[in-house]
Amino acid sequence: MPSVTRLICLANSWKHSDRCIAGITTIKGQWIRVVSDLPDGRITKEMRQIGGTEPALLDILAIPLAKTGPDYGFESENLSVLPGKWERVGQVTPAYLLKHCSKEEYILHNDLRHVEVPYLQSLPVPQRRTLELIKAVKVSVRPLGTKYEGSQKWEGTIVTESGKKLTTTITDPVFVRKLDLGYRPKNPCLVTVSLSMPWRPDDWRGEGDPCWKLIAGVVELPEEHQQNIESKNDLDDLPF
Template sequence: MPVVEIICLANSIKWGGRCVAGLRTDGQGWVRPVSNSRHGSLDNRHYKLPDGSEPRPLDVLRISLRNPQPQPYQPENWLIDNVSWQLISRSASCNVINIIQSYTESGSLLFGNTSDRVSFESLSQNPTRSSLALIIPKNLNWYMTTSIVGKRQIRAQFVLSGLPYNLAITDPLWIKRLSSLKYGYHPLSAAGVSKDEKIRLVISLGEPFQDGYCYKLVAAIIILPDLCRNRF
C-alpha cells in the first residue's frame, strides 16, 4: 500500500463525482486515484481534506494507494485505500513549478489525433501509453454550446503546435466561472483572464461513453502563480 505525494493538477467532474489527478513529487509521473465504484469516480468522502476543503490545483497531497488499476484508456489509475488524504501544502513552491514545467508537453497530437475523441475499440486493441497531458495552449478562447445529451456545455478552443482543438471543459471552478456566457464563441478575456497569464491545460482522456468513444476533456485550467513565472 504505497503512500505517495502528488501535486494536484485536476479535480474535475466525472459521472456525478470527481476525477482527481496529479504528478508525483518523486518524479515518477502521473497518478489518477480511483475508487472501486463502477466508473472509478470519487465522492466527497474520498477526497475531503481534514480541514473540510477539497483538493485544488497546485495543492501537494499525501494519498494512500492500494494497487494499480490500469485501463486501456487510463493507464495511470490507482485504487485508493481507505485512509484520509492529507494536505501537505497549498502554496506553490519553485519545486512544484519545476515539476510542472518538466512534464509540460509540446507535441501536437493529443492521444494520437486532433479529434475530441478516441474510439474505445481502438484503445482496446492498442492501449494508450498516457491519458493525461499538461500543455501550453495558444489562441485559447471559449465556446458555449449544447452537449450531445442536450445540456449547456462550455468548451475550450485552442491551438497546440499549429493544430486546432475544441474540447469540453470539466473543471468545476471554470465551469462556474464561465457559466454566464451566452451561446457562441467568446475571447479569453471573457473569463477575466489576460493573454499574458501563464495558462496551462490538463487534458484527460475520459471513460468510454455510451457511443463507444473516450472523449478528450479539459480537466483543469491552471494559471501559474507569480512565483518563478519569469523563469518559464
C-alpha cells in the same frame, strides 16, 4: 498502514455527480488517476475532501494508494484509493509544472476530439496515455447554453505552441465557476486534458467506442512568468 503517495493535483474534475482526481507524482512526474471501487472509478466527496474543502489544482496531496488499479481495458495511469486520511502537504507554483508539459506531436494521440478504445488497446500499456499536461498559448471559451451541476456548460478551445488545436468540453468546476462570474484567461495556461470513459453517441459511425478528450484542469500562468519563461533554465524545487 497503507502506502501514501504524494501527488501534485492537476485535475479535480466533474465525473457524473462526483469527481475525477488526477495528477503527477512529486518524485518522477508520473501521471496517476485516483480511482475507487465504484463502477467508473469516480471519487466521492467523502473520499476526497480535506477538512471539508476540495483538493485544489497545484496542491501537493498525500493520498493512501495501492500499487495497482483497474485499467478498464485501456488506461495506464490508474491506482486504487485505499482507506485513510487525505492530507494537503504543500503547493507548487505554475512555473514548476512547465517542465512536465507534454512534448508529444498531438494532444493525446491524434488531432481529433476523441480516441477509440481499440487504438489504445493496440499500444503497449505504458503508451496508453489518457492524461496530458498541455501548455496552451491561447485559451478561448464559449457557453453552450445548458446547465450541469448548477453551472453553465462551457466549451473551450486550446492552442499549443506548435499550433495544435483542441475544442472540447470543460469539466474543471472551479474554472467553470470563474467563467460563470465573467473571468476570461488572458495569459497562456497549463491545461490538463483527460480522456473520458468510453461513450458512443447515437449517431456514432466509428468502429470502436470513443473516449472523449476533456479539459479537466486549467491553471493560468501569472503574467510575470510570461516575460521570463523562455530564458529561465532552472525552476525552484518542490516546496516541502
